[in-house]
Amino acid sequence: MTYVVTENCIRCKYMDCVEVCPVDCFYAGENMLVINPDECIDCGVCEPECPAEAIFPDSDDRAGAWAETNTTYAKTWPNITRKGVAPADADEWKDKPDKGPLFSPNPAN
Template sequence: MTYIVTENCIACKYTDCVEVCPVDCFYEGENMLVIHPDECIDCGVCEPECPADAIRPDTEPDMEKWVEFNRKYAERWPVLTQKKDPLPGAEEMDGKPGKLALFSEAPGEGS
């Protein structure tokens, strides 16, 4: 099992999860985070830290596409090891449906 970041992170990008990760497997895009599924040690400490409930185990139904999504962008984006402020408007965007249309492939700054 591994943990992965799903659509609800888009346009929120809370980074509380990054602060607790013992292996630095989070990668930063312009408007979301991803977890490298091959680096995640399945400890699960990140999942309860996400205010947007965007981190899920890959054992849930229909997560295969998100595992590949996370892998793809983790290999392109910089690692993030320190907590940052969420995106402006994160509270308003939290839980909104259809956020995949807002996704940006651009990398973040990392840390």
């Protein structure tokens, strides 16, 4: 089992989860993060740290649609090991539903 970052992260990208990850399995896209399932050790410490409530175990139905996205983009986006600065408008996007269409396949700058 692994954890999955879902669409709730889009345009929020707080990165609190990155700070607590003991194996540095987060990868940064332009407007969200993903978890590399081959590196995640299923410790679960990232899940409660996410202010956007965007991280779920892959066994959770809410993770299903985003599991492949995490796997795919963890192979091409840069690894992130420290918390960066969240977007200035992150709080405005935090609780907005259906952010999937806003997903950017571009890596973080």
